[in-house]
Amino acid sequence: MTGNISLVTGASGFIASHVVQQLLEKGEQVHATVRSIKNKKKIKNLLDMQKRWPGKLTLFEADLLAASSFDTPMKGCSVVYHIASPFFIENKIRDGQKEVVEPALKGTQHVLEAVQKNETVKIVILTSIIHYPPSISTQLVGGQLFLGVPDMWFAIVDVREVATAHIQAAQLPDSHGRYILADGKTRGFVELARILRSITQSSRIPKNTVPNALVRLSGPLLGLSQKWLKLNLSIPFDIDNRPSLEQLKIVYRPLEETLADHYRSWKSAQSLAH
Ligand SMILES: NC(=O)c1ccc[n+]([C@@H]2O[C@H](COP(=O)([O-])OP(=O)(O)OC[C@H]3O[C@@H](n4cnc5c(N)ncnc54)[C@H](OP(=O)(O)O)[C@@H]3O)[C@@H](O)[C@H]2O)c1
Incomplete structure (x- = not known):
């Protein structure tokens, strides 16, 4: 066939x-x-x-x-x-x-x-x-980081856009080569916390950033190596995602929507586990 x-x-x-x-x-x-x-x-x-x-x-x-x-x-x-x-x-x-x-x-x-x-x-x-840190949003909503979050920045993309990009790469005539799939700017941990706090209405989600020196001290507790922290603390950056926009026609959905859906799916997995 x-x-x-x-x-x-x-x-x-x-x-x-x-x-x-x-x-x-x-x-x-x-x-x-x-x-x-x-x-x-x-x-x-x-x-x-x-x-x-x-x-x-x-x-x-x-x-x-x-x-x-x-x-x-x-x-x-x-x-x-x-x-x-x-x-x-x-x-x-x-x-x-x-x-x-x-x-x-x-x-x-x-x-x-x-x-x-x-x-x-x-x-x-x-x-x-890619390199991916321990599940950041799970740690946030799980309350492990209630004292504050490290000054870290993440390139974020919704899995549904990743799936669409695979299919568009196969089906659209302009596609070729390699693509970076992510929103155009990294997003701060504290911003993720703010969005999740408004979605979950949980007071256990932190409002503040923890000083870098304290994060380095507590790195092992968070499962993060010193090398990883050095490469990732306080480093926001821009991402050139134009090829994915122009050739793959990807429309990145708002982070708020991704986090709200992620939270719903985390909640339903939690309730199935109990
Ligand atoms: N998730 C992300 O944030 C992300 C972002 C960018 C790129 N990626 C990359 O995308 C790829 C897939 O990621 P994912 O998040 O979808 O990972 P995932 O959920 O862990 O899925 C990996 C899949 O690979 C299969 N697999 C692992 N070892 C295998 C083996 N020896 N033989 C056959 N199948 C095997 C697994 O099968 P089993 O179910 O049997 O284990 C599973 O179906 C990875 O290369 C990852 O680095 C991931």
């Missing part, structure tokens, strides 16, 4: 599951890889999508470390979105080379080997890696 089928790797993941959903919303046929189809809990949202869009989503098992793993899922596909990747919070990584770099490189190599064997594939979209 050939045609407009898209392959999405790592479909149980945060970004890839949004890409799968947006492709299905556009009426497309999707092949999606997961590590284990038996793990119904992990792939629940994909099983729900299969029910919502009958006959449109086929699941396959594939592992980044297994050569030829992607050959079968890729059969008949014209676009490959390779998003599967080991993704860890920095301070949880013990051996970065073994846990992150090797599987990411091997996986990409295996996916590209499958592409070479498959004449139907016309476009490959790759997702790259």
